[in-house]
Amino acid sequence: MRRYSYTRAKLTDRAFKYVALSFTAFALGVLVVLLIDIFSKGIARINWDFFRNLPSRHAEKSGIMTALAGMLSLLFFTIIIALPIGILAGIYLQEYGKKNRLAKLIEINISNLAGVPSVIYGILGLTLFVRILKLGNSLIAGALTLGLLILPIIIVTTREAIRAVPDSLREASYGMGATKWQTTSKVVFPFALGGILTGIILAVSRAIGETAPLLVIGALVYVPFIPEGPRDQFTTLPIQIFNWTTRPQAAFIVNAAAGIIVLLLITFLLNGIAIYIRNKWYKKIRY
Amino acid sequence: MRRKEKLIEVLMICCSFVTILTTAGIILILTVETVKFFSEVSIIHFVTDTQWTPLFTEKHYGILPLLSGTLLTTTIAILFAVPLGLIIAVYLNEYASPRFTAFVKPILEVLAAIPTVVYGFFALQFVTPSLQKIIPDLNGFNALSPGLVMGVMIIPYITSLSEDSLRAVPRSLREASYGMGATRFQTAFRVMVPAASSGIIVSVILAVSRALGETMIVAIAAGQQPKLTFNPKESVETITTYIVQVSMGDVPQDSLEFKTIFAAGLTLFVFTFILNSLSYWTRSRFQNKYE
Numbered sequence: 034m035r036r037y038s039y040t041r042a043k044l045t046d047r048a049f050k051y052v053a054l055s056f057t058a059f060a061l062g063v064l065v066v067l068l069i070d071i072f073s074k075g076i077a078r079i080n081w082d083f084f085r086n087l088p089s090r091h092a093e094k095s096g097i098m099t100a101l102a103g104m105l106s107l108l109f110f111t112i113i114i115a116l117p118i119g120i121l122a123g124i125y126l127q128e129y130g131k132k133n134r135l136a137k138l139i140e141i142n143i144s145n146l147a148g149v150p151s152v153i154y155g156i157l158g159l160t161l162f163v164r165i166l167k168l169g170n171s172l173i174a175g176a177l178t179l180g181l182l183i184l185p186i187i188i189v190t191t192r193e194a195i196r197a198v199p200d201s202l203r204e205a206s207y208g209m210g211a212t213k214w215q216t217t218s219k220v221v222f223p224f225a226l227g228g229i230l231t232g233i234i235l236a237v238s239r240a241i242g243e244t245a246p247l248l249v250i251g252a253l254v255y256v257p258f259i260p261e262g263p264r265d266q267f268t269t270l271p272i273q274i275f276n277w278t279t280r281p282q283a284a285f286i287v288n289a290a291a292g293i294i295v296l297l298l299i300t301f302l303l304n305g306i307a308i309y310i311r312n313k314w315y316k317k318i319r320y
Numbered sequence: 321m322r323r324k325e326k327l328i329e330v331l332m333i334c335c336s337f338v339t340i341l342t343t344a345g346i347i348l349i350l351t352v353e354t355v356k357f358f359s360e361v362s363i364i365h366f367v368t369d370t371q372w373t374p375l376f377t378e379k380h381y382g383i384l385p386l387l388s389g390t391l392l393t394t395t396i397a398i399l400f401a402v403p404l405g406l407i408i409a410v411y412l413n414e415y416a417s418p419r420f421t422a423f424v425k426p427i428l429e430v431l432a433a434i435p436t437v438v439y440g441f442f443a444l445q446f447v448t449p450s451l452q453k454i455i456p457d458l459n460g461f462n463a464l465s466p467g468l469v470m471g472v473m474i475i476p477y478i479t480s481l482s483e484d485s486l487r488a489v490p491r492s493l494r495e496a497s498y499g500m501g502a503t504r505f506q507t508a509f510r511v512m513v514p515a516a517s518s519g520i521i522v523s524v525i526l527a528v529s530r531a532l533g534e535t536m537i538v539a540i541a542a543g544q545q546p547k548l549t550f551n552p553k554e555s556v557e558t559i560t561t562y563i564v565q566v567s568m569g570d571v572p573q574d575s576l577e578f579k580t581i582f583a584a585g586l587t588l589f590v591f592t593f594i595l596n597s598l599s600y601w602t603r604s605r606f607q608n609k610y611e
Contacts (some may be wrong), residue, residue, distance in 0.1 A: 046503040053411035056404050057424060063472050064431055070446045071438070118335045119585060123334035139336050141600060142343050148526065148596035150533020152560045156585045159567065160349045181342050188339070216326050218437060242435025245535035245560065249567040271536075272439045279538055280442045287564065293438050305431050308426070 067265050068148075071297070075290025083291055086274065089255045092284030094102025095277075097292055101314040102259040103172070103267035110176030110263060111183065111240055112233075113251050118231060119184050123191025127278065129145050147185040154182045163250050170251035173263035178246050183236040190232020194225035227314025244271040325406050334338060349364030350589055353582035360576050366583065372546040372562075374580045375571070381580065383587055385546035387557035389463065390588070393538050394531040396467025397474055402524055404471070405478025406513075412479070413486040414508045424463055425480070432476040443469040449543060461543030461555035474527045481526065485519020518606035522599045529595040533588065535560035559588045 056079040086096025122139075130136035148290060158178030198221050206216040222229075247269060254276045256268040277289035358366070361381045369382025408428075412421045448465040454457045473547075489512055495505040508585075513520065543555030544565055557565075563581045571577045 042503045042506060046505040049381075049505045050411075050415055053407045053415065057408050057411055057416075060404065060408060060431070060472070060475050061424065061427055064427065066446070067434075067442050070442065074445070104340065118338050121332045121335040122339065125329070128337075129329060129332065135333075139339060143339050144600050145596045146339060148529050148534070148592055148599075149346065149558060150592055152533065152535045153350075153585055153589055153592075154565050155567070156563065156581065157342070157346050157349060159346055160353070164573070173499070181338075184339060184342070194525050212325055214328050217505050238433060241434075244437045245564055251567065254568075260484075271435055274441065275437050275536065275540065278437070278444065282486060289441055289446075290464070293441060296435060297438065300433055300435060301430070304430070311549065312414075 035233070039131050054153050055192040068297075071290050071293050074287060075103065075292070078287050078291035079294060084295075088255055088268075091095075092277075092282060092288050093145055095285075095288055097270060097273060099146070099256045099259055100268050100270045100273040100292070103256065104269040104271075107173055107175050107179065107267060107269055108237060108240060110173060112237065114176055114180035115183050115187055115236070116233065118180075119187030121193050122184075123188040123229075124195060124217060127192040127195040128190065128221060143185045147189070151182060151243055152245045152249060154178055154208070155246030157181070158246060158250040169264070170253065170266055171264045172260050172267045174250055175247055175252055176263070178250055179240045179243060182183065182243065184237060185239050186236040187232055190235070191225070191229050194228025194232065195221060197228060199222045227310055228266070231307045231314070233309045234303050238303040238307070240297070241300060241303070241315060242271060244269075244275055246270060325599060335467045349492055350586040353380075354571045354578055354586045357576070357579040357583045360579075363538075365368070370548045372557075375474065376571070376576045381459050381558075383550045383584065383589055385558060386559045386562055386584060387587070388548050388550060389538075389542070389546065390532060390558040390560070391541060392550055392552065392556055393470060393534075393558055394469040394528060395532075396464060397470035397531040398528055400471030400477055401474040402529060405475045405523075406482055406520065408475070409479045409482035409486060410508045410513065414504050414512065425483075427475045428479055431472060432480075434473070436473065437540070439469050439473055439476055440466070443541035445538055452579070455553065458553050459543070459555050461545075463542055463552055463556045465553040466537045466541040467552065469541070470531050470534055473537070475533070477530065478523045478527050481523035482516070482520045485516040485523075488519070489515045509598040517567065518602055520602050524610065525595050525599040525602070528590045529599070532590055533560060536565060565589045570595075 040281050047260040057247075064075065083096050084101070086094055087099060089095045094252050105156060128138060130139075132301050155178065157173060158181075162168045162177045163170055163173040168177075202220050202224060203216055206220045211219070218225055237253075252272055253268050257268060260267045274292040277292065280286070366381055366383055369380050370384050371380035371382050372385045373380045401539075412424060416424070442467045444461075447469055448458070448460065451465055452460075455464075493515055494507055497511040500508070506591055530604040531556045531588065542558060542561065543554045544557050544561060546557040546562065547554060549556065562584055566578065566581045
């Protein structure tokens, strides 16, 4: 009897191994299928004109120039808004207010904000920036909305990067008579920069893919011009892709797939850079 | 010198306060507009009416159809992603070689980095047509396909968080189990998973919260028909899709129709807020179990 159950345990063990391996392969396989499906549908559409053309009623003449320009401008303003606030808040929470009650409250709050659906940020942006502050459905309203959305990511990664700085460095700096801010800005911050940079790139990669909050604040679907200032209306690549995806004509589906290829390349590139910096920096830290 | 230090500290406190203001802003805006909404539509009507037709001539304001659509797609995603994600985590932690894990984990993380609009396209243009070959009466817009694709999107969250908490289980527990002659399977499911259960629960809670709030996948592939149904083959509308649909349409921004998005938004916010708080509480309560 005992021998039997032992063999059965062995069998279960082995069976599980293969089931689990096939699940892992399945998850990876979905990624492969997704990429093959999208590339096979869209790659033929990618040419110079696709990047240079304005959106059009005719799928073959449509391009992503205004969407790309809108996306880059939007990211530019988003970073300008979210970066200083996020980094300063992260530094404060980790270096200054580690133990007080305010920091504790903010920490709970940030963990909650990170889980708020992005479409809710859209409602916030629509009411606060578009209507109350009367910014309209402009680039700056979109950037403020996305800025608030990625703020928790920047704060959390800044904190983690700063936490990794060894205390001996701080003590050496204080020992030399440096003040708290001198220590923070000249010793801790440069040392944590790699980690902070990684977080920023991941936050940007997140912001690039966001569609829902921008749709809610009223980003346009059809924009035949390149935005020239923060008060201009705009569209972005994900919105353009969303619009093409929901059209019934097959030619627009091809456009959507081609747009997705461009969007994925940008996303993967950013994530690749983030991973590269992370690895390089971690090697440097282990001295 | 000292004044400059103080000034910088105050500036940093202000920056930290932006996050508090964000939460306050969200709660304030949703509540104020929802209160206005409920001054025109009774709250009993809102929670009991089985139809949601604010954009039609004959108006009904029952949240149940949107809620059922949201819960249906979320349930499909979770039923698909939790077993898969957890089994992959156990496999990577207990069975796979470190080299295999180092190869698989970054690729899985790619799944989490893909923008959701891409998943929406994939659900509508690939998964639905493929499923229709197996289930012929599957609607072109349905809850099943976006639910499954949402599951794929969530797998990396569950795997990565569960794997972290499995790895945090002290080696001594695992070695004791092997020392008793247990197989890897027995060790994994009778020792490791129970020991890491709080972290695994957190990962599931966060996954549910993520699925409830997901917008683009369901907006593209689930359709825009609020129906009180739990049939995954039918077209449904989620709360998030409805919010996008109204804000993209030409509904006047001061009308009662427009205020519905705040009532719907508050409903969604309350659900995710409870889940997020629950996960924070679980994490901080059980974090130091083995330290």
